[in-house]
Amino acid sequence: MAADMEKVNRAILEHMQSPVALIPQLAGHIVASGGKRLRPMLTLATAGLCGYTGERHIGLAACVEFIHTATLLHDDVVDESDLRRGKDTANAVWGNQASVLVGDFLFSRAFQLMVGDGSLKVLKILSDASAIIAEGEVHQLVTTNDITTTEDAYLEVIRCKTAQLFAAAAQIGPVVAERPQDEELALEGFGRDLGVAFQLVDDVLDYAAEQAALGKTVGDDFREGKVTLPVILAYQAGDEAERTFWKRTIEDLDQRDGDLAEAQRLMVGHGTLEASLDRAREYAGAARAALARFPANPYRAALEELVDFCVERAY
Template sequence: MGVVLNIENGKREVASIKDLIDLTAADMARVNELILSKAGSDVEMIPEVANHLISSGGKRLRPMLTLASAQMFGYSGEGHVKLATSVEFMHTATLLHDDVVDESGMRRGKKTARMIWGNQASVLVGDFLLGQAFRMMVDVGSLEALDILSSAASIIAEGEVMQLAAAKNLETTEDEHFAVIKAKTAALFSAAAEVGPVIAQATRNDRAALRSYGMNLGLAFQLIDDALDYGGTSKDLGKNVGDDFREGKVTLPVILAYRRGTKAERTFWKRAIEDNVTDDAGLEKAIGLMTRHGAIADTIGRARHFGEIARDALAPLEATPQKSALIDVIDFCISRVN
């Protein structure tokens, strides 16, 4: 799996997570088996709704982080597979809940579960998957891993509420937006990376390194998603380009363009975001204003900054194939915009 990354000398090289995929392939096969097993239920609608999203082609990046970070410190038990599956179930549950809150119609190139089965089924199946995730965490028997992942689940929910409270608020500051994406997205990346060294009984410094790596990778990942909504393709996003705009989401490109704009431009943003006037012509104008004020470029720049912090977090650790693969993930996430 690779995407094109532009580099300064004009050559093009591929930023890839192939090494990560290869290193975790055997364990991911077990994760995928466990996903199918634990998503099963005698209640027919539960596996239907769950499998609709689970089988829709996500990269499974978060569980691969758990597997690789456990391997990195020589873990040889079974717990990392259950924790990786728990991480994927937490992520899937979050997507099911997000699509209801955001009233989204598309996810990974096809209709969202809420469009097929309704909001109630999406929320309840998300709750079922969270319950299954916590059962697997308990099975592993690590109180510290359970604490990390359960804390992440709570933080993610707080992030959702923060985002809801700030919805359509163009006075949202950059710091406030970072607080939302740190909770909503980066917290699970951080937990996914940290529980690996925890069950491998690595040192506190090693755990802190992976926690910081995951947090900053998650921030970079979300900022690139924010940028792609105005400058990417449906294939890159797994949803329609401009969905954030149509849903009135105040993401970093909007925050920067609004703050840097003229009075007339700010009036446009208020009409688009607060009054929900978001047709194709409005989207085109929004992209034009973002380009004029460097909002998309600066969002990408901030993502690169967090990517460098993630890279530095791993720098003191011993060189291993897993460490190299985790560094590749940073380049892969950021190079999606090129």
């Protein structure tokens, strides 16, 4: 997909231009900050898998990346993050106001690209995804610092917040290729399951990775009081003293020196990092199974490798 990806990168650079100099400057900072381009890659690969030979998938892959980048800009403001992919976040460099407004600009550019494509079906898929992502963000805000959040409630948050854009990106391929609905639904499900697996591995990496490998500060989720699956499982498995620790550090955000190390020790002791990875493997297995209905070809092999990559990052 290297040739198509090069076209997507050119489309991204072209469409983030503006006579307001701060917009391409700030947008370029995050677009060029070393992201893996997983979501646009899904659009390119599923289009190829379905035998599509036109060019519509290029602009739509760029559109998907703009939606993703806009959510990152807004996320970093909400989370007060200083690092992303090992570099200063846009809000750390230019401030919150500029980051929010350029995020809004990128959302608007994404909708211009959708309209330019001319398909009401594509417009519905991506606009629905944008609304669901926003709902997921708000839902996560509501569950932040709530240590009694259930596993089901948490999974619903990440299905909305993370997996929905994976699903939409993967669904666009069969839509532009005009494939039957069963193939469209199979690839939408593939994207959703892959997105959940991806986020669950991210949750584990926040407690288990080296900072240099993670590209952000290890323990960010802990410091922000985010209730992720490793925390939920540790709280459920803990005794009274351990639950008191989680309430103090996550609910009350009363964190002291050594608390992150203690959180990691409790997770290792109860096996919650491995249990979270097991959940990720289950979703990855479902994603891989969704590809079985498609003919074996280089695009399917690439998508299968992508599933493996999402889980193997944990090692």
